[in-house]
Ligand code: SF4
């Protein structure tokens with residue numbers, strides 16, 4: 001019933017290591033004594049706290065509001081007391097701190113009143129988006145972009161296809177897999193709402209063929225919903241990075257997203273199954289986004305698995321609960337082994353974008369001294385975006401940023417395939433990230449200096465105009481003065497002549 | 510305790526420069542055979558000379 005699958009260039013077959021964490025069901029992580037919630041867990045502006053230190057909060061209560069358009073709210077994951085609002089270390093590769101709200105939990109886990117919507121079709125798409133925004137829902141695949149924006153087709157676009165990205169192509173990660181196995185119905189609830197909000201005509205659920213259980217579960221759930229006839233499950237081959245948005249679109253629809261365009265420009269919107277599930281919970285059960293499924297796995301985790309974890313739970317507590325063999329201070333990875341980042345400390349909270357905590361990797365790449373590029377071209381063969389990494393490397397290294405743009409640096413999805421195959425072990429992705437940030441900084445600087453120049457020019461113009469006006473006024477005043485003077489002189493003149501004439505006549509007389 | 514490189518990807522690929530170069534040598538074998546066939550054994554002397562000079566200067 002479906003069109004033949006497309007393909008994307010390059011890519012890698014990587015050992016999956018997923019079985020390790022899919023042996024048991026999703027378990028609930030116990031509530032920690034302290035929950036630390038960064039105000040910014042999404043792309044966009046940080047949320048603004050609306051509680052004070054000492055306030056009592058209930059589970060699901062809003063504790064920070066969205067600021068600006070690209071932003072979402074934040075909620076208390078459990079009931080307790082706000083003990084601090086201030087800087088705390090966050091899980092970020094830079095190791096920096098950021099403003100966070102800290103909650104001391106009381107263990108009662110008492111909910112606020114939940115506003116459930118039984119028939120969402122009674123509401124407008126706009127209302128639903130507002131609820132989704134107020135529920136703090138962001139893309140749970142890893143980037144954390146506010147979901148309500150991606151559920152708005154806008155006036156300029158019409159969305160034909162909603163693509164649910166269940167590919168989960170990165171090794172070790174299995175949170176979407178487990179969610180699809182266990183909560184297929186919940187995901188479909190969300191899909192229905194998303195289809196309604198987007199006014200999309202069809203939905204494609206793409207799942208990699210290494211997840212037969214998830215495929216079966218989703219098929220079974222779908223067979224029970226006759227009104228979802230426009231939804232189909234597409235099984236895609238397992239290859240890294242099929243889960244990349246643009247790559248998946250290419251595989252599933254045979255269309256390419258053009259450079260510098262978004263999927264919505266070709267009528268496609270992509271969401272993660274976890275996000276769909278969260279949307280369903282928010283609308284039908286009135287539950288804001290306060291927890292997520294996190295995969296904890298790796299060679300040092302004997303009982304690896306997936307854990308439904310409240311946001312703000314310290315990673316330390318999660319690792320203790322999972323009985324990892326991690327030594328203190330041993331670095332671990334948040335995200336997958338290809339695109340994640342390593343973290344050193346464990347006093348960091350689980351955030352909305354934390355899909356996987358990886359402690360110990362099987363074939364770990366040791367820090368290596370890179371050799372010179374031998375121009376073998378292996379990197380270009382595996383690049384899913386059809387770029388020439390060796391050229392990009394060359395120009396990034398030489399800081400020839402104009403050239404990197406000519407070679408479409410911004411199409412690089414940082415998948416790490418080129419890095420993985422490079423025989424010289426050159427950290428190519430690091431170079432590309434460096435070049436990207438550098439270009440963005442330059443752009444910002446240029447923008448700033450443009451603004452400054454404009455300001456300066458308009459100031460000069462204003463000064464000149466003012467000077468001219470002043471001169472003009474002076475001239476006018478002078479002219480007026482001269483005119484009055486002249487008038488006075490004339491008057492005097494005429495009186496003088498009159499007087500003279502008088503005296504003459506007097507004399508004559 | 511594993512030590513990571515500073516940036517992703519953290520997985521190690523099997524590709525090595527040595528591997529690549531062995532492939533190059535492998536690909537040269539038929540060429541050398543064909544050359545000896547057409548131009549006589551003098552070619553082998555050339556090859557030996559070139560290889561030894563290369564080895565000496567590299568090392
Ligand atoms: S794979 Fe590495 S050595 Fe080969 S061309 Fe690319 S950057 Fe150069």
Ligand code: SF4
Pocket residue numbers: 379382383384385386387388389411412413414415416417418419428429432
């Ligand atoms: S990291 Fe970028 S350049 Fe390298 S393979 Fe992936 S998309 Fe291509």
